[in-house]
Amino acid sequence: MAEFEKEVAVLVQRVVRDISNAFKKNPNIDEIGIIPCPEPRYNRSPIVLIETKLGLESWCVKFLLPSLHRKLLLYRQRKNYLDREALVDVTVTLLLLNPDFTTAWNIRKELLQCGVLNPEKDLYLGKLALTRFPKSPETWIHRRWVLLQILQQCYAQKGCRKEQGEGYLCHTEATGSSQNLCTHQAKLLHQEMTVCSEAAGRYPSNYNAWSHRIWVLQHIAKDNVEVFLEEFSSMRLWVSMHVSDHSGFHYRQFLLQALLTALCKAPQSTAATTLHQQGITTTSQSDTRAAFGLNESSKEWQPGIVTIPQLFDLEMEFCSELIHSFPGHETLWCHRRQVVFLWYQWRRDHPNVPCNTNEGNVLHLSISKDNGQACSSVEKSINGLPCGGDAMEVDGPPDPRDAKQLKRGLLMSCSMALHAEHSFVSSLLDNCCNLEQRRFALAYKKWLGTINHQ
Amino acid sequence: MGTQMKDVVIKPDAPNALILDKHADYIAAYGSKRDDYEYTLSEYLRMSGIYWGLTVMDLMSQLPRMNCEEITEFIKSCQHECGGISASIGHDPHLLYTLSAVQILTLYDNVQAVDVDKVVEYIKALQQEDGSFAGDKWGEIDTRFSFCAVATLALLGKLDAIDVNKAIEFVLSCMNFDGGFGCRPGSESHAGQIYCCTGFLSLTGQLHRVNADLLGWWLCERQLPSGGLNGRPEKLPDVCYSWWVLASLKIIGRIHWIDKAKLRAFILACQDEETGGFADRPGDMVDPFHTLFGVAGLSLLGEEQVKPVNPVLCMPEDVLRRIGLEPDLLN
Numbered sequence: 063m064a065e066f067e068k069e070v071a072v073l074v075q076r077v078v079r080d081i082s083n084a085f086k087k088n089p090n091i092d093e094i095g096i097i098p099c100p101e102p103r104y105n106r107s108p109i110v111l112i113e114t115k116l117g118l119e120s121w122c123v124k125f126l127l128p129s130l131h132r133k134l135l136l137y138r139q140r141k142n143y144l145d146r147e148a149l150v151d152v153t154v155t156l157l158l159l160n161p162d163f164t165t166a167w168n169i170r171k172e173l174l175q176c177g178v179l180n181p182e183k184d185l186y187l188g189k190l191a192l193t194r195f196p197k198s199p200e201t202w203i204h205r206r207w208v209l210l211q212i213l214q215q216c217y218a219q220k221g222c223r224k225e226q227g228e229g230y231l232c233h234t235e236a237t238g239s240s241q242n243l244c245t246h247q248a249k250l251l252h253q254e255m256t257v258c259s260e261a262a263g264r265y266p267s268n269y270n271a272w273s274h275r276i277w278v279l280q281h282i283a284k285d286n287v288e289v290f291l292e293e294f295s296s297m298r299l300w301v302s303m304h305v306s307d308h309s310g311f312h313y314r315q316f317l318l319q320a321l322l323t324a325l326c327k328a329p330q331s332t333a334a335t336t337l338h339q340q341g342i343t344t345t346s347q348s349d350t351r352a353a354f355g356l357n358e359s360s361k362e363w364q365p366g367i368v369t370i371p372q373l374f375d376l377e378m379e380f381c382s383e384l385i386h387s388f389p390g391h392e393t394l395w396c397h398r399r400q401v402v403f404l405w406y407q408w409r410r411d412h413p414n415v416p417c418n419t420n421e422g423n424v425l426h427l428s429i430s431k432d433n434g435q436a437c438s439s440v441e442k443s444i445n446g447l448p449c450g451g452d453a454m455e456v457d458g459p460p461d462p463r464d465a466k467q468l469k470r471g472l473l474m475s476c477s478m479a480l481h482a483e484h485s486f487v488s489s490l491l492d493n494c495c496n497l498e499q500r501r502f503a504l505a506y507k508k509w510l511g512t513i514n515h516q
Numbered sequence: 517m518g519t520q521m522k523d524v525v526i527k528p529d530a531p532n533a534l535i536l537d538k539h540a541d542y543i544a545a546y547g548s549k550r551d552d553y554e555y556t557l558s559e560y561l562r563m564s565g566i567y568w569g570l571t572v573m574d575l576m577s578q579l580p581r582m583n584c585e586e587i588t589e590f591i592k593s594c595q596h597e598c599g600g601i602s603a604s605i606g607h608d609p610h611l612l613y614t615l616s617a618v619q620i621l622t623l624y625d626n627v628q629a630v631d632v633d634k635v636v637e638y639i640k641a642l643q644q645e646d647g648s649f650a651g652d653k654w655g656e657i658d659t660r661f662s663f664c665a666v667a668t669l670a671l672l673g674k675l676d677a678i679d680v681n682k683a684i685e686f687v688l689s690c691m692n693f694d695g696g697f698g699c700r701p702g703s704e705s706h707a708g709q710i711y712c713c714t715g716f717l718s719l720t721g722q723l724h725r726v727n728a729d730l731l732g733w734w735l736c737e738r739q740l741p742s743g744g745l746n747g748r749p750e751k752l753p754d755v756c757y758s759w760w761v762l763a764s765l766k767i768i769g770r771i772h773w774i775d776k777a778k779l780r781a782f783i784l785a786c787q788d789e790e791t792g793g794f795a796d797r798p799g800d801m802v803d804p805f806h807t808l809f810g811v812a813g814l815s816l817l818g819e820e821q822v823k824p825v826n827p828v829l830c831m832p833e834d835v836l837r838r839i840g841l842e843p844d845l846l847n
């Protein structure tokens with residue numbers, strides 16, 4: 063028995079060293095996995111590195127995990143000494159095998175605090191763990207902690223200052239704009255979006271990934287309308303290819319609400335300009351600043367602006383399109399409820415906003431461009447799906463008259479809009495024999511009846 | 517092809533009667549046949565695991581079969597200097613396991629086994645300026661932790677140790693247009709989070725601030741044709757989500773809005789007739805977590821072979837009566 067334990071100890075040491083060396087040899091490892099292999103083969107290391115993929119043969123996991131786990135807990139109880147390097151290596155291996163082992167992440171937090179570890183390295187470790195465990199709550203939690211450390215560092219450095227609220231915005235020297243993220247933050251933001259997208263792709267309706275994405279926007283891109291717009295526009299394609307992903311759609315709703323808040327705050331002519339430019343080229347920083355950074359004094363709605371109604375209008379059209387193309391998806395009907403609810407609420411709070419003036423075209427142009435792009439991608443994704451044909455034939459394409467009616471409805475009063483929604487459902491039910499679609503349509507119709515009381 | 521409905525089909529030969537003896541044997545044996553690897557994998561939540569096992573045993577009136585002394589000693593050795601309690605020995609303290617530990621000690625009518633004042637201090641120190649609670653000293657914020665904090669304090673009779681009003685404001689700021697709640701402001705509604713938030717509002721006497729009809733509607737829409745409930749739209753039904761949705765409906769007084777008979781049939785179908793225990797869905801592997809929520813769900817549905825369960829704390833009603841705790845429920 064003692065002989066066996068010795069053998070295990072040697073094996074474990076070897077595997078930890080091999081993993082650590084693999085990362086040194088190839089810092090671009092982008093995925094980890096377990097290779098099914100019930101028995102050891104020859105005297106080979108159970109670590110396999112193929113290009114950028116790191117694999118661990120399954121037979122060794124049942125020795126490796128308990129042994130390292132015990133080692134770390136003994137250290138935690140001060141019954142066993144591990145030097146810093148050993149701690150780093152042991153926690154890497156443990157967390158790649160069992161990323162919800164909170165205490166192992168905490169030990170890395172301590173190592174980070176005393177400067178032994180680099181925060182970027184820990185973001186990388188988390189990213190790898192998520193390739194195997196895309197939901198792992200503790201991995202996301204650790205990630206947010208590391209991000210806060212980086213943001214605080216960034217804030218402490220020269221050139222960064224803390225804006226009102228908890229968002230950390232950097233002062234870009236070139237433009238002097240408070241609205242712009244410094245290069246470091248922009249990079250961080252991009253990296254987090256990528257990590258979230260990957261995890262969202264690996265596990266549908268990944269609550270932890272999408273709520274992390276919202277947290278990132280709230281903490282890194284606080285009030286940055288450019289970022290929100292960019293997200294809103296890129297999400298369009300993503301959601302149309304993931305029509306069952308309620309979390310992805312919720313994220314889109316979150317963005318819509320954030321844009322709504324920003325647009326309500328901003329003077330309309332500049333807001334429209336910004337939106338316009340966003341659709342065509344990158345936004346001039348001074349415009350953005352003027353539009354969204356400072357001018358909060360103008361609480362009065364400027365007449366002659368249509369931005370918000372058209373934002374809704376386009377979203378409703380998009381939603382109708384998806385409902386017709388992908389019948390029977392509860393997520394799409396939930397999205398419709400949220401959009402209608404937001405619109406209803408906004409309309410009730412701004413009953414006097416005229417909705418049919420020319421200035422509105424500015425926004426319409428820019429968003430239609432995005433719309434056009436997204437439409438073609440929607441078509442592509444429909445064609446790419448095996449279910450497209452049948453479903454389309456049964457339900458038929460959206461009736462253009464409905465769309466028009468809808469648009470007019472939205473631009474009119476609340477009651478007219480609700481009426482338009484009722485006729486959307488009625489005409490859909492008239493030629494729909496998909497049972498699920500009927501069920502969701504009827505529930506939606508019932509829900510419309512309650513909107514006044516909410 | 518049409519839409520692939522995200523649901524399960526209950527086979528005609530699926531279990532349809534409650535096999536309580538088997539479940540009790542399954543839980544009683546669970547701790548003893550410990551596989552090193554499996555044990556290690558889940559040690560980070562050991563304290564909650566013990567709470568699941570003991571609570572379901574108590575609901576089945578089988579608590580004496582568990583080793584009270586050993587468990588109490590274990591909990592004592594998991595309390596840290598700061599007052600917080602960890603999932604297991606050598607792990608770091610956290611609100612999640614502090615609640616589980618206090619729940620276990622309440623089942624045993626022995627909260628004095630740990631330093632209660634220190635537990636209270638620990639929780640108090642985790643409240644943030646905006647009223648929210650961090651799960652531990654590292655600062656992660658989640659409405660789950662708001663629930664853990666008030667549930668633990670309510671069990672200890674020390675709710676007044678924290679700023680309850682601010683805590684309430686934070687939880688309410690996580691309410692969504694669909695009447696549900698997410699983990700933080702702006703986050704998606706989720707049945708687990710809704711359970712925590714309605715439970716929180718019950719313990720703090722604020723259930724009138726829930727839009728019960730709207731939320732009840734959303735919760736009822738979680739019921740699928742199989743009878744099982746899911747936690748969010750277009751997810752599969754699951755015994756644990758069935759509990760969270762059902763308990764939330766009970767808390768807001770809308771439990772009669774779902775088809776109870778169909779839900780009962782779904783839960784019963786998740787039993788394993790050979791090994792005992794419940795799985796998340798019919799035919800899957802059983803575990804203590806789903807076994808507790810299966811039995812607790814049946815209790816809320818009126819199963820008479822099981823003790824009545826409290827929907828807010830997921831503990832037997834008689835235990836809460838003993839300590840004089842009666843969380844609010846809407847009618």
Ligand SMILES: [Zn+2]
Binds near residue numbers: 755756757806
């Ligand atoms: Zn479950």
